[in-house]
Amino acid sequence: MCEPESFRHLEIPSGGGSAYCRKKVQTKFRLFADPSRIREEPASGRSHHHCRFLQYIGLKNPFHFPAEGVIYTEKIKTPERIAQMTDFYWIVEDFSPVEQQLLATVAEYYPDRLSQTGKKRIVLKKTKEPVLRTTFKKDRAVIEAGTPAAFARGLGSVLSGEKTQETVSFDSLGIMIDCSRNKVFTVDYLKRFLVRMALMGGNLAMLYTEDTYRLPGEPFFGYMRGGYSLAELQDLDRFAAGLGIELVGCIQTLGHLDQVLRHRCYEKARDTGGVLMTDAPETYELIDKMISFWSEALSSRRIHIGMDEAHDLGRGRFLDYHGYENGSDLFLRHLGKVNAVCTRHGLKPIIWSDMFFRLANPAQDYYAENLEISEAVRKKVPPEVRLCYWDYYHDNAAFYEKSIQRHRAFGSEPLVASGIWTWGNFWCSIGKTRETAVPCINACRQTGIRELFFTMWGDDGGYCLYDSALAALELCCGVAYGALPDNDALYSRRFRALCGEDYRLYEAAATLQLCSANCILWDDPLQGTVLLGCEYRKILPDYCKKLERLLTDLNRRPVLSGQLQTVRVLAALLLSKIRLRKALLAAYSRGDRDALRNLAEEVIPGILYRIGEFDELFRADWLETAKPFGLEVIQRRNAGLVARYRELRRVLLEFLDGTLPQIAELDASLEAAPAVRETGFTPDNIYSGSYWL
Structure with a gap:
């Protein structure tokens, strides 16, 4: 463990600074666990590259990775200060090498909860019984487990503050x-x-x-x-x-x-x-x-x-x-x-x-x-x-x-x-x-x-x-x-x-799928075959109410993770799309030209904006979690949706100025037989025969 000095010179080990430092939180624990990586010298005051040691080393630029062998100076938080930040700690001698590796890895991802210095000591009591127990005492958290998996779950319970008694049923x-x-x-x-x-x-x-x-x-x-x-x-x-x-x-x-x-x-x-x-x-x-x-x-x-x-x-x-x-x-x-x-x-x-x-x-x-x-x-x-x-x-x-x-x-x-x-x-x-x-x-x-x-x-x-x-x-x-x-x-x-994250909010966000959000999103706005089937089943009113409640809940939160932001934008887009379709058929069937013009000039541009917003958020999440390959498939669907809404707007304006005597797709929807309406909800392919994927 490094001593409570105020400053240290740290040397990036050979093998490539960038690769070493991009492991996010890993480095900081290896730093403290391996004093041989730390060379004590007086602070030189020089300006140096900064490495991503996150919370335990105060860094000016976490995205500027040092090259191999670069020496730099940073102020290091002492163990006393670290102890104030972490809830739990472990003593190396108490655990096997496998258990130590688990603890060290978890600590890398939960640096504010677990380290080798902290408030409560984690103790493992091994048992041959198929049980998992976690208990808390004044200065320690005790995990009673007989398998590595049970110990890991017990560690999750400790980090959650859960006193538990569970059964291990699976190998x-x-x-x-x-x-x-x-x-x-x-x-x-x-x-x-x-x-x-x-x-x-x-x-x-x-x-x-x-x-x-x-x-x-x-x-x-x-x-x-x-x-x-x-x-x-x-x-x-x-x-x-x-x-x-x-x-x-x-x-x-x-x-x-x-x-x-x-x-x-x-x-x-x-x-x-x-x-x-x-x-x-x-x-x-x-x-x-x-x-x-x-x-x-x-x-x-x-x-x-x-x-x-x-x-x-x-x-x-x-x-x-x-x-x-x-x-x-x-x-x-x-x-x-x-x-x-x-x-x-x-x-x-x-x-x-x-x-x-x-x-x-x-x-x-x-x-x-x-x-x-x-x-x-x-x-x-x-x-x-x-x-x-x-x-x-x-x-x-x-x-x-x-x-x-x-x-x-x-x-x-x-x-x-x-x-x-x-x-x-x-x-x-x-x-x-x-x-x-x-x-x-x-x-x-x-x-x-x-x-x-x-x-x-x-x-x-x-x-x-x-x-x-x-x-x-x-x-x-x-x-x-x-x-x-x-x-x-x-x-x-x-x-x-x-x-x-909030478990109940994650469960509530599944409201999106009560009516197949993917089918509704990519449903053709002129043909509307998916929404035709939903309307036939009379499920859209209830679905819209649930989407509204979800939006209210999401908008009430001051901060949302990226994926929940995507849900919020998607829910608003789905609501707009459903409402537009209903208003479109109603206005067309009764010949309300003013309502049709409003849809073309006011409502459709708003939906196009929301599609763009959704596409940007979806792209950001994809590139955060996955390789870029495959994103093009979803972007093509979204781009196709944009093209079809532009076509809908163009068709409406042509109908209003007399260029088109009627809108064939809307006529077909209004005249669809009950059997067609009933099966319209199945979006295995577009009716022209072009598969989605």
Whole structure:
């Protein structure tokens, strides 16, 4: 520990000042923990570069990074002053090296709460019981835990000021983050997310990457997609290990490879648009490269190899070359070959389980009840392969329990994947997550499942503001450790301490998704097919009232985080869009020319301004959390929306000056049959046939 001197000369270690200092808060703790980095000399008074040591070293310019070997002088806060700033501290000798690394990493992200000098000492009492207890005494906080994950959650409870007694029901608990649907998160953002997950009690993280990794010898993997390099993944793996988190690759080795297979160089490995060609040598040469890459990238000896939703397996080029073959035979033969590749590289595979069930019924219904898989099929599954039962939809524990037993009939213990509802949403739906994940967690606990994780998909463009998922993750982890799902007071205190946000406000912000904000936002303003369906269901009045309440709540807050600012602007934009559509149809149907002119000259310009405001905020958040690749997809949608509102304004003015005798799109909306109105809410594609993504 450095002595309470007023000034120090600090030398930036060799290896590059910029890279060293961009680790945000890390450096300051390493500084105090390693006195060899500090060279005591009288203050010279010289002007020097400044490094980003944040709160513990007073810096004039936190964005001016020093070059390697630069000496500079700054006033250092003494340990006595540090003690006044931190609530908790730890003594190195009290903890194992793994536990020390966890504490040091958490301290880097919570510098005002935790350091090696502070007010209350953190004490760990190890137990063999599956429990987690946190208690507070005058001068210490005691965590009683038997696993690294429980200790990390206990540390989160301490930082939250929570006295708790919880149950440890799972060996592995965590998340799967989708990094394939446009948004590829930066390593820094993933690290921040993993720290918070660890403090919630999670110890498993999967990165879903279809083609978003840079595969040696395969230049189209990750090209213009923000693919992760080997070095990035290894860095993230080391960081996760320091938190006690197992980082597992989650890739695809059969279907969902559209982004790669569209390139002509993969023609021989392609069966259909997104499915690999079974039995083709080129297919297994490619898969061998994939497995080899991930074996080197991550320390875990497990890998999720996907193989879900290959609905058209064997029905493309394979059918042309070899004729029809039973899908189950094709699937099992392919699985055996990929399993052999994994074994050769020292990895144990996990697969999504749905294809076994889909291929056993003509409807390809994964969740068909009373469906039995034949003994012949079950025996052909390699014993090394673990099945992963995924289900994000059912709301009763009995269904999950029955499905788990069906998976156990294969002869091995399945993993279970529930869902945190980020896909197709701008804001994570905590309500939908609670409806589906809580019964799944309870069923897993009841049936003795030991490994459970929550998927965070990014279907349709990855436009969710992903910090919103942390509130749902806090809920899921809390329930997994035995908390009641409606204990909002507990979740609010923990969420405020660990994420710095209001849990109830995050839950309220999910109001956006009660009527599919993404569908309404990008609904064509002239055709209005989505809003037509919403109007038919008579859900818009209630939705607008809830948006108004959300806006009132958000506007009442003096300060909002960037993502909540985006929610505020989006809510106002949605309200304006809905009101314009209603006024437009009403004015047109009754021939109110003055009202139509007001819409064209006053209302539409206001909406265009709000679209621009939303686009700027969304861009800022994207670039704060993810690589730039993929942003263009959302920007094109927003730009297309602007173009269509300009077209609406132009059409209205042409109608008003007599150039257009009528507006065909509005006539079609007003004359739409009930059957059309009922299905208008489904925005899978624009009616002209142009897909959104």
